[in-house]
Amino acid sequence: MKNWRQPSILPGFGLTLGYTITYLTLIILIPLAALVVRTASLGWADFFAVVMDERTQLALRTSFGAALIAAAVNVVFGVVVAWVLVRYDFPGRRLLDAIVDLPFALPTAVAGIALAALYAKNGWIGSLLDPLGIKVAFTPLGIVIALIFIGLPFVVRTVQPVMEELDREVEEAAATLGASRFQTIRRVVLPSLTPAILTGFALAFARAVGEYGSVIFIAGNIPYVSEIAPLLIVIRLEEFNYAGATAIASIMLIISFAMLLFINLLQMWSRRRYANVR
Amino acid sequence: MSAETSTSRRFRDAATETPLARYILVAIAVGFMALILLMPLLLVFIEAFRQGIPAFFEALGDVDALAAIRLTLLVAAIAVPLNLVFGVSAAWAIAKFEFKGKTFLTTLIDLPFSISPVISGLVYVLLFGANSYLGPILKGWGIEILFAVPGIVLATVFVTFPFVARELIPLMQEQGTGDEEAALSLGANGWQTFWYVTLPNIKWGLLYGVLLCNARAMGEFGAVSVVSGHIRGLTETMPLHVEVLYNEYNFVAAFAVSTLLALLALVTLALKTILEIRYGEQLSASRKH
Numbered sequence: 001m002k003n004w005r006q007p008s009i010l011p012g013f014g015l016t017l018g019y020t021i022t023y024l025t026l027i028i029l030i031p032l033a034a035l036v037v038r039t040a041s042l043g044w045a046d047f048f049a050v051v052m053d054e055r056t057q058l059a060l061r062t063s064f065g066a067a068l069i070a071a072a073v074n075v076v077f078g079v080v081v082a083w084v085l086v087r088y089d090f091p092g093r094r095l096l097d098a099i100v101d102l103p104f105a106l107p108t109a110v111a112g113i114a115l116a117a118l119y120a121k122n123g124w125i126g127s128l129l130d131p132l133g134i135k136v137a138f139t140p141l142g143i144v145i146a147l148i149f150i151g152l153p154f155v156v157r158t159v160q161p162v163m164e165e166l167d168r169e170v171e172e173a174a175a176t177l178g179a180s181r182f183q184t185i186r187r188v189v190l191p192s193l194t195p196a197i198l199t200g201f202a203l204a205f206a207r208a209v210g211e212y213g214s215v216i217f218i219a220g221n222i223p224y225v226s227e228i229a230p231l232l233i234v235i236r237l238e239e240f241n242y243a244g245a246t247a248i249a250s251i252m253l254i255i256s257f258a259m260l261l262f263i264n265l266l267q268m269w270s271r272r273r274y275a276n277v278r
Numbered sequence: 279m280s281a282e283t284s285t286s287r288r289f290r291d292a293a294t295e296t297p298l299a300r301y302i303l304v305a306i307a308v309g310f311m312a313l314i315l316l317m318p319l320l321l322v323f324i325e326a327f328r329q330g331i332p333a334f335f336e337a338l339g340d341v342d343a344l345a346a347i348r349l350t351l352l353v354a355a356i357a358v359p360l361n362l363v364f365g366v367s368a369a370w371a372i373a374k375f376e377f378k379g380k381t382f383l384t385t386l387i388d389l390p391f392s393i394s395p396v397i398s399g400l401v402y403v404l405l406f407g408a409n410s411y412l413g414p415i416l417k418g419w420g421i422e423i424l425f426a427v428p429g430i431v432l433a434t435v436f437v438t439f440p441f442v443a444r445e446l447i448p449l450m451q452e453q454g455t456g457d458e459e460a461a462l463s464l465g466a467n468g469w470q471t472f473w474y475v476t477l478p479n480i481k482w483g484l485l486y487g488v489l490l491c492n493a494r495a496m497g498e499f500g501a502v503s504v505v506s507g508h509i510r511g512l513t514e515t516m517p518l519h520v521e522v523l524y525n526e527y528n529f530v531a532a533f534a535v536s537t538l539l540a541l542l543a544l545v546t547l548a549l550k551t552i553l554e555i556r557y558g559e560q561l562s563a564s565r566k567h
Binding site for chain 1: 291294304306310315322325331350365367368371373375378379386387395397401404405455458459468470493497499503518524529533540543544546547
């Protein structure tokens with residue numbers, strides 16, 4: 001255990017590491033431990049009663065399903081946005097680049113009420129879709145729209161730096177060897193972007209699963225139909241049903257941690273794969 | 279010479295899309311962003327002024343709205359400096375030293391990003407709530423955490439925890455330890471090295487992290503909503519006040535308060551872009567444009 005750190009002449013290691021671990025423990029680890037302890041004290045019967053409850057299952061399915069669809073949409077459009085920002089020069093490019101981060105900066109409640117007003121029956125977009133028989137606000141589709149809003153920057157900002165690092169000469173080589181542009185993109189460009197795209201997908205998905213503020217206004221929150229899992233946690237808390245809230249939260253956390261592990265494995269894989277390129 | 283130019287131009291053409299494809303891709307990107315991002319933003323401002331300018335200012339001058347603004351500023355004024363000190367401290371330990379368990383520690387620091395805001399609030403309810411171990415004891419001492427300002431601050435600190443650290447760690451790792459070693463060998467002590475060597479190197483990255491941390495701290499909704507108790511004029515931050523006004527069908531007031539939060543977002547984005555353009559070299563690699 002003596003060699004757990006390399007010697008350094010810089011001071012302050014003990015102080016800063018000690019402070020970091022203390023603060024981390026107080027703010028993050030102890031509260032999370034409270035959740036773990038509370039879940040453990042539930043007992044399997046109580047835990048499964050919550051898990052097997054139809055309302056819980058449908059809320060989880062709504063959250064994860066909508067997050068999956070939204071992340072998939074974001075991958076398609078996020079890659080196009082990133083490509084346009086990296087490769088083309090057009091008026092307003094800089095502005096577009098800055099606006100990508102809007103969902104990071106705009107409070108979710110503001111996004112939520114704006115989206116709800118936009119897609120309501122008498123809203124700017126809702127009134128155009130209503131005659132076509134498409135209802136967005138107060139349906140699961142509304143949840144997907146909100147999650148697309150919230151997840152877009154994760155895909156763009158993960159893919160963009162990797163696109164900037166792409167070696168244009170490889171594409172030129174493909175062209176000189178007779179590949180069409182479409183072939184070059186499909187066979188040369190996209191494979192090098194795949195790890196970043198997957199990571200962006202996972203980040204957008206993980207964020208969307210837990211999202212609350214931007215969703216609850218547009219979702220309509222109809223039990224069994226358009227109710228997301230985080231909202232069900234809040235409802236259980238308001239009923240003072242701590243066991244129910246805790247059980248749903250721990251299921252969500254387990255899935256989120258699996259996602260985190262998956263992201264880390266993806267990053268390791270992509271780093272190993274492109275170690276020789278950089 | 280001219281043949282060479284035309285050849286190289288043909289290769290360059292071969293390594294990009296046809297003009298038509300470019301126009302279509304730019305149109306898709308701009309159209310998607312306008313639809314998904316810009317229209318909600320625009321709507322906030324238009325709805326806020328739907329009943330004219332006096333109604334807008336009347337909504338902002340409301341006693342509860344002012345209390346919400348004050349509380350939001352107070353919470354950010356506590357949470358951001360706490361996470362700033364933590365971020366610098368964590369980055370110093372992680373970026374300047376080699377030790378076992380570093381990757382694990384970095385993962386733990388990023389943890390709040392992968393936790394639903396509602397769960398971030400819930401953990402404090404479980405820790406300090408009426409049927410917890412700590413809650414009744416603290417209540418006996420006259421300390422209220424839940425449904426009071428300390429709970430809101432704690433939940434905000436939780437969700438904004440990684441922002442400064444995750445901005446500084448890669449930046450300080452790129453910078454290495456050479457400058458600090460030089461300062462120390464020239465006789466500076468630890469604090470002098472930090473103040474005169476490290477801090478000037480990381481100041482723009484630090485500001486960048488603080489900007490993002492502050493935007494999230496002022497705008498946090500889910501976590502704060504769970505611990506706040508929604509006591510009007512007392513434990514309502516601006517985002518919570520927006521929710522209440524909206525649910526009361528007081529749309530003009532809801533959007534009026536929202537404009538302040540939207541302006542905060544726009545100022546954050548503008549400053550962030552300025553930092554990226556002017557001081558891009560002094561930000562971590564992923565922030566350079």
